[in-house]
Amino acid sequence: MNREEFKAKFNIVARSKEINDVVDIIMQVAKSDISVLLYGESGVGKEVFAKSIHGFSNRADKPLISVNCGAIPEGILESELFGHKKGSFTGAVETRKGYFELADGGTLFLDEIAETPLTTQVKLLRAIENKEFMRIGAETVTKVDVRIIAATNKDLQKEVAVKKFREDLYFRLKAVSLNIPPLRERKIDIEPLALHFMASYCKNLNIPFPKLTNEALEILINYPWPGNIRELKNTIESVLALNPGKTLTDEHFNHLIAQTENYETPRNLPVFTRKLPEDVDREILYRALFELKKDILELKEILLKQSDYFNSDNSSLEKTEEILDMIELEKSAILKALEKTHWNKRKAAKLLNISERTLYRKLKEYDIKIW
Numbered sequence: 001m002n003r004e005e006f007k008a009k010f011n012i013v014a015r016s017k018e019i020n021d022v023v024d025i026i027m028q029v030a031k032s033d034i035s036v037l038l039y040g041e042s043g044v045g046k047e048v049f050a051k052s053i054h055g056f057s058n059r060a061d062k063p064l065i066s067v068n069c070g071a072i073p074e075g076i077l078e079s080e081l082f083g084h085k086k087g088s089f090t091g092a093v094e095t096r097k098g099y100f101e102l103a104d105g106g107t108l109f110l111d112e113i114a115e116t117p118l119t120t121q122v123k124l125l126r127a128i129e130n131k132e133f134m135r136i137g138a139e140t141v142t143k144v145d146v147r148i149i150a151a152t153n154k155d156l157q158k159e160v161a162v163k164k165f166r167e168d169l170y171f172r173l174k175a176v177s178l179n180i181p182p183l184r185e186r187k188i189d190i191e192p193l194a195l196h197f198m199a200s201y202c203k204n205l206n207i208p209f210p211k212l213t214n215e216a217l218e219i220l221i222n223y224p225w226p227g228n229i230r231e232l233k234n235t236i237e238s239v240l241a242l243n244p245g246k247t248l249t250d251e252h253f254n255h256l257i258a259q260t261e262n263y264e265t266p267r268n269l270p271v272f273t274r275k276l277p278e279d280v281d282r283e284i285l286y287r288a289l290f291e292l293k294k295d296i297l298e299l300k301e302i303l304l305k306q307s308d309y310f311n312s313d314n315s316s317l318e319k320t321e322e323i324l325d326m327i328e329l330e331k332s333a334i335l336k337a338l339e340k341t342h343w344n345k346r347k348a349a350k351l352l353n354i355s356e357r358t359l360y361r362k363l364k365e366y367d368i369k370i371w
């Protein structure tokens with residue numbers, strides 16, 4: 001299989017030397033069991049490359065199990081990874097296999113590896129090195145044969161320096177490390193990707209392929225795509241959905257221009273001369289959240305005072321409705337933050353001043369789905 005056939009097989013669209021080089025290395029190392037560490041911002045295609053490594057390996061007919069180490073609550077990550085024996089802790093009503101066992105013979109993709117708590121890192125390293133581990137609560141070891149691919153958007157070396165990531169695990173994971181550059185650093189890929197997403201959207205919906213004007217394309221090329229390919233795909237799909245059958249012109253992408261200016265201002269201006277647009281956004285959000293918190297506290301007080309009457313009149317019902325409104329408010333603050341950060345969960349969490357893990361939990365709680 002040559003490079004172009006490989007790209008076609010795994011749906012990788014790229015014209016840039018950077019990505020073609022990554023593909024060449026992947027083709028060379030896929031068939032071995034060597035660990036691969038993928039670096040890159042959110043949306044650059046880390047998962048796409050992980051899938052292609054697995055798909056091109058001799059393990060392709062065995063499972064590829066993806067684990068997002070940043071999204072699973074700390075307390076249950078270990079039992080998710082290694083499984084547990086029935087009765088080993090409250091709630092362990094049945095013996096359960098962990099991801100390591102589920103991936104046996106195949107590949108384990110550890111996404112957002114930098115978010116793994118240090119205690120779990122120790123066990124992870126041991127499991128990878130010895131190819132065996134113990135289910136939580138078990139007395140015997142379980143043997144597995146898995147190939148590890150890890151991904152992160154953090155500089156792991158820095159995490160090692162500040163003792164947030166174990167050096168031994170870092171060395172174990174980075175046997176081959178590949179950097180997937182952001183889309184704005186390989187603008188040559190924007191056009192083929194845009195056309196690719198247009199084609200697949202139109203094919204899926206069985207609608208004719210529209211024209212894309214040069215001016216529209218120019219906007220797409222100049223926009224810095226902080227959400228990378230994921231954002232490009234979503235932008236194309238929403239413009240297509242809103243303008244069925246129309247030629248896509250610069251007007252359809254004008255909203256990106258305002259964002260382009262916003263994005264580049266902080267880079268070109270010395271930061272101390274004025275407030276960055278992100279800071280203003282953050283301030284507005286903080287204020288909204290602060291108000292929200294105040295409201296909740298007040299509401300709590302009212303509820304406590306009225307608790308005596310709870311069963312005697314219907315005020316409790318009204319209060320419940322107000323609480324539901326609070327939930328809606330929080331939900332909309334989260335959605336706003338996500339929108340502002342182009343659906344970058346890390347940045348959104350920062351903007352909301354909550355941890356990424358809390359954000360994930362809330363997304364799940366409110367059933368907000370992001371791809």
Ligand SMILES: Nc1ncnc2c1ncn2[C@@H]1O[C@H](COP(=O)(O)OP(=O)(O)O)[C@@H](O)[C@H]1O
Nearest residue numbers: 011012013041042043044045046047048229230
């Ligand atoms: N080179 C590429 N060619 C085609 N689609 C891509 C490419 N890279 C990423 N994508 C698409 O962009 C989206 C985000 O990719 P993903 O692998 O999930 O990014 P990451 O894991 O780095 O956040 C997915 O829909 C994926 O299919």
Ligand SMILES: [Mg+2]
Nearest residue numbers: 043046047111
């Ligand atoms: Mg991903």
